[in-house]
Amino acid sequence: MSIYGALFSGVSGLTANASALGIISDNIANVNTVGYKQTEANFATLVTSPASDRSYSPGGVQIVPVQNIDQQGLLQASDSATDLAITGRGFFVTNSTTDPTTGESRFTRAGAFRTDENGFLKNAAGDFLLGWPIDNLGNLPKNLSDLSALQPIDISSLTGTADPTTAMSLQANLRDGTPVHPNAGTYAPGQIADGTIANPDFATSIQIFDSKGGNRTLTFGFI
8 A cells, every 4th residue: 555545534524524514504405595406415335346455445435415306395485476386296397588499498496487578387497487388178189298399478368357246245335305206106127227217216236347357337316
């Protein structure tokens, strides 16, 4: 064994420990980084085989980092409606351009997306979030392994789901001195709407919404 071999064993140990400290530093520095997964520092022993029975070759140690990029992270609540998260296996597919056939596709677990001036969802690196287009029946493409079929997510054309009015309440005060209309007993429901009763004694309106999100005015009249 040469003097170089004796020094190599100690130097390899120092190098491996320095790399392990660097991994720990990265984990601490990225504790608040969205989608960051910790790296584990493992050590592997270097075993050498001697050239002959009368010689000895010293071994050493090396660092073996393990990056847990596909493991489930901690899901936290967010105030942004465009923040996404994946539970279980899988990655978000992003691209550097809005055309998946020309740009570079990337995979990430970080779901912090924001809309740009054109309504596309982008991450902090400036990549566009891609998704599968569906047909009018809600069916996905048959070949889900073809990344060129993905399209950038554009939320500028999305509309909210209509929530129709199902109940209402009305509170009103009427004048006790107003005389009763002479034809009050002859009117039927709906005649105010069709114009049969032109001028009720009192009227008030309430805004309601139909199943398509349309705004309608409902008028209550008193005679």
